[in-house]
Amino acid sequence: MRLGxxxxxxxxxxxxxxxxxxxxxxxxxERRLAWLxxxxxxxxxxxxxxxxxxYAIYLSFQRYDLRFPDSKSWIGVxxxxxxxxxxxxxxQAFGVxxxxxxxxxxxxxxxxxxxxxVMHRAIFGRGIIRTAVLVPYGIVTVAAAFSWQYAxxxxxGYLAGLLSSTAAPLTHQWxxxxxxxxxxxxxxxxxxxxxxxxxxSLVPEELLRAAKVDGATAWQRFWRVMVPVMKPxxxxxxxxxxxxxxxxFDNIYVLTQGSQNTRSVSILDYDQLFTALNxxxxxxxxxxxxxxxxxxxFAYIKGFGAAAPxxxxxx
Amino acid sequence: MGIVLAALALAVAAGxxxxxxxxxxxxxxxxxxxxxxxxxxxxxxxxxxxxNGAYQIKIQTLPNAADGQRQQMVxxxxxxxxxxxxxxxxxxxxxxxxxxxxxxxxxxDLAQKIQNGTLQTMLDTATWNGKLYxxxxxxxxxxxxxxxxxxxxxxxxxxxxISMATELSKQGKPHYIEIxxxxxxxxxxxxxxxxxxAGGQIVSDDGQKVTxxxxxxxxxxxxxxxxxxxxxxxxxxxxxxxxxxLQFEAGRAAFELNYPYVYPSAKADVPDIFKNMAxxxxxxxxxxVPTHVTIGGIDLAVGAFSQHKQQAFDAIQCxxxxxxxxxxxxxxxxxPVLESVYSDPKFQKAYPMWQAIFTxxxxxxxxxxxxxxxxxxLQISYTLSPPTSVSAKDLGTLKSRIQDAIxxxxxxx
Numbered sequence: 001m002r003l004g005x006x007x008x009x010x011x012x013x014x015x016x017x018x019x020x021x022x023x024x025x026x027x028x029x030e031r032r033l034a035w036l037x038x039x040x041x042x043x044x045x046x047x048x049x050x051x052x053x054x055y056a057i058y059l060s061f062q063r064y065d066l067r068f069p070d071s072k073s074w075i076g077v078x079x080x081x082x083x084x085x086x087x088x089x090x091x092q093a094f095g096v097x098x099x100x101x102x103x104x105x106x107x108x109x110x111x112x113x114x115x116x117x118v119m120h121r122a123i124f125g126r127g128i129i130r131t132a133v134l135v136p137y138g139i140v141t142v143a144a145a146f147s148w149q150y151a152x153x154x155x156x157g158y159l160a161g162l163l164s165s166t167a168a169p170l171t172h173q174w175x176x177x178x179x180x181x182x183x184x185x186x187x188x189x190x191x192x193x194x195x196x197x198x199x200x201s202l203v204p205e206e207l208l209r210a211a212k213v214d215g216a217t218a219w220q221r222f223w224r225v226m227v228p229v230m231k232p233x234x235x236x237x238x239x240x241x242x243x244x245x246x247x248x249f250d251n252i253y254v255l256t257q258g259s260q261n262t263r264s265v266s267i268l269d270y271d272q273l274f275t276a277l278n279x280x281x282x283x284x285x286x287x288x289x290x291x292x293x294x295x296x297x298f299a300y301i302k303g304f305g306a307a308a309p310x311x312x313x314x315x
Numbered sequence: 316m317g318i319v320l321a322a323l324a325l326a327v328a329a330g331x332x333x334x335x336x337x338x339x340x341x342x343x344x345x346x347x348x349x350x351x352x353x354x355x356x357x358x359x360x361x362x363x364x365x366x367n368g369a370y371q372i373k374i375q376t377l378p379n380a381a382d383g384q385r386q387q388m389v390x391x392x393x394x395x396x397x398x399x400x401x402x403x404x405x406x407x408x409x410x411x412x413x414x415x416x417x418x419x420x421x422x423x424d425l426a427q428k429i430q431n432g433t434l435q436t437m438l439d440t441a442t443w444n445g446k447l448y449x450x451x452x453x454x455x456x457x458x459x460x461x462x463x464x465x466x467x468x469x470x471x472x473x474x475x476x477i478s479m480a481t482e483l484s485k486q487g488k489p490h491y492i493e494i495x496x497x498x499x500x501x502x503x504x505x506x507x508x509x510x511x512x513a514g515g516q517i518v519s520d521d522g523q524k525v526t527x528x529x530x531x532x533x534x535x536x537x538x539x540x541x542x543x544x545x546x547x548x549x550x551x552x553x554x555x556x557x558x559x560x561l562q563f564e565a566g567r568a569a570f571e572l573n574y575p576y577v578y579p580s581a582k583a584d585v586p587d588i589f590k591n592m593a594x595x596x597x598x599x600x601x602x603x604v605p606t607h608v609t610i611g612g613i614d615l616a617v618g619a620f621s622q623h624k625q626q627a628f629d630a631i632q633c634x635x636x637x638x639x640x641x642x643x644x645x646x647x648x649x650x651p652v653l654e655s656v657y658s659d660p661k662f663q664k665a666y667p668m669w670q671a672i673f674t675x676x677x678x679x680x681x682x683x684x685x686x687x688x689x690x691x692x693l694q695i696s697y698t699l700s701p702p703t704s705v706s707a708k709d710l711g712t713l714k715s716r717i718q719d720a721i722x723x724x725x726x727x728x
Binding site for chain 2: 063068082084086089166171259271274275277278281
């Protein structure tokens with residue numbers, strides 16, 4: 001994502017647009033300066049992002065297991081075939097990841113919108129309300145996940161006992177997935193609300209008043225006026241959260257360690273890399289996850305017309 | 316950056332300084348699991364003292380869980396970290412670390428010293444491709460714990476144990492058989508014990524081929540019989556060592572298969588249960604064939620990138636001296652690897668069940684020896700979960716998954 005933005009910005013600045021008046025000396029100098037100014041950032045990017053990505057792609061075509069350093073060899077797309085033909089692990093984890101992504105982002109959108117409207121409309125204690133809402137987002141995910149884990153463990157927690165005296169929900173697949181989604185929603189709804197709040201402030205008050213005068217109900221004002229005006233903000237919020245949710249790792253790592261088939265693709269990848277020390281298969285899986293997130297971003301930008309970061313330059 | 320440069324400058328200066336005498340004792344980093352009784356701290360201090368200024372052992376505490384310990388050492392070694400001098404390896408890690416070139420084999424003469432008087436099964440875990448790569452440090456094994464008030468004569472076989480428990484359940488008495496059936500290493504330990512006790516082996520000696528046969532069918536049958544009898548704890552699929560200990564202490568179980576730490580624990584927690592708590596050797600799978608319980612413990616190895624290998628070899632020999640082994644046993648509850656220590660009255664007093672442990676250790680079994688052990692173990696506990704659905708039909712799947720793991724093919728669960 002970020003890389004794309006840099007590249008976009010680069011081309012927009014570098015090539016100029018056809019049909020404009022010829023480039024002046026001053027503009028050319030400015031363009032050179034622009035290049036110089038972003039050169040350090042590009043260099044850092046290349047070092048910390050592009051190099052690892054290229055190296056991961058290179059590793060993904062090899063049999064490279066740290067435990068068997070002598071049998072390192074070039075094996076083409078074998079690692080990819082192994083992963084894509086693994087229904088009980090890869091596709092299972094993929095399904096769980098998609099499920100968690102779709103359900104948690106949907107709930108977050110609805111809740112986040114409600115919270116955003118409350119924050120927007122609050123007359124008294126605006127500062128306190130906004131701060132209070134942001135608290136879950138401020139807590140370190142792993143720390144929050146541990147408190148959820150204790151809460152849902154019989155004997156140590158107050159929540160497990162609510163279901164039944166012997167319930168251990170984290171040891172059952174569907175209940176555990178529900179708890180993971182709950183932890184995600186609790187944690188990131190404030191983030192969603194914050195992004196939507198920014199969108200809400202774009203809706204002109206006159207527009208809403210005019211709609212009211214025309215006899216629009218509260219629901220119509222929300223659905224026909226506010227939402228269309230906010231659409232760019234909603235799409236950006238959804239894009240960010242979908243990408244984040246798809247890469248979910250820390251909540252699952254703490255809550256279930258991926259047992260009872262609650263693995264996300266990131267957890268499965270971690271197991272290949274750090275437990276099995278299989279760099280080849282692990283890298284191939286990282287590349288697949290990268291492609292999946294790229295696909296999500298592409299779908300949002302091309303399919304729904306979300307504004308890509310950096311696009312403002314071309315307006 | 317400045318710090319790095321300063322460190323480099325120091326290193327260069329030290330290098331140019333030459334002789335050991337001017338730079339004082341070398342620091343040996345000992346990466347070891349967290350030991351809370353302080354026994355290791357005492358041994359490290361005593362050995363540093365006894366080295367007459369040759370070395371100073373510095374304990375580097377690893378994470379609590381075995382997976383975390385392995386990951387931390389592996390990540391450092393994969394980056395050729397020279398600060399790892401002495402490594403505390405779980406008994407299943409030696410082949411992996413040796414094959415990857417992360418640990419140094421013991422020189423012939425020193426290896427002989429280590430082999431003298433050390434438990435044979437522990438030496439087996441420390442040896443790979445005919446070379447001794449690590450020195451056994453402490454060991455551990457499971458016993459059968461039972462309630463004297465419910466079970467006057469302890470069972471000799473699994474079959475007897477299950478029928479005794481079934482009988483107790485009919486009388487409405489505590490009857491569970493507590494065993495580790497969660498999807499984790501402890502379940503693999505159980506399966507390995509059953510296969511070995513039925514006369515089989517999971518993987519060939521060279522670590523290349525899966526060798527499960529008729530004995531594995533017997534092992535799977537035993538799991539099946541327990542998991543589908545009234546003797547089973549309904550939460551067997553989540554039970555690890557500590558959960559089984561707690562169920563026994565809660566008075567819900569008649570039998571428990573677990574490590575000796577449960578004995579002092581029951582003494583402290585539940586005196587009522589403790590006074591009826593007795594132990595014996597693990598039950599057999601086949602009548603008349605001795606049981607081969609899976610061995611556990613720690614082996615000490617010298618890192619391949621260490622700058623002080625000679626001192627590290629010396630230090631390890633000191634750390635596993637009889638005095639230190641006895642202290643580890645008495646203070647830390649870690650059974651020793653030196654056979655002579657078992658006849659020491661001090662040890663026998665601290666370990667009332669020493670005889671059962673020693674008998675078990677003398678005929679213990681080793682988990683599959685292959686560099687890919689982690690993957691093999693994950694495949695076993697994954698394929699056999701939950702225990703309630705295990706049957707002899709799983710053998711085919713199990714064999715092919717273990718072979719894939721050995722060949723580092725496919726994904727690990």
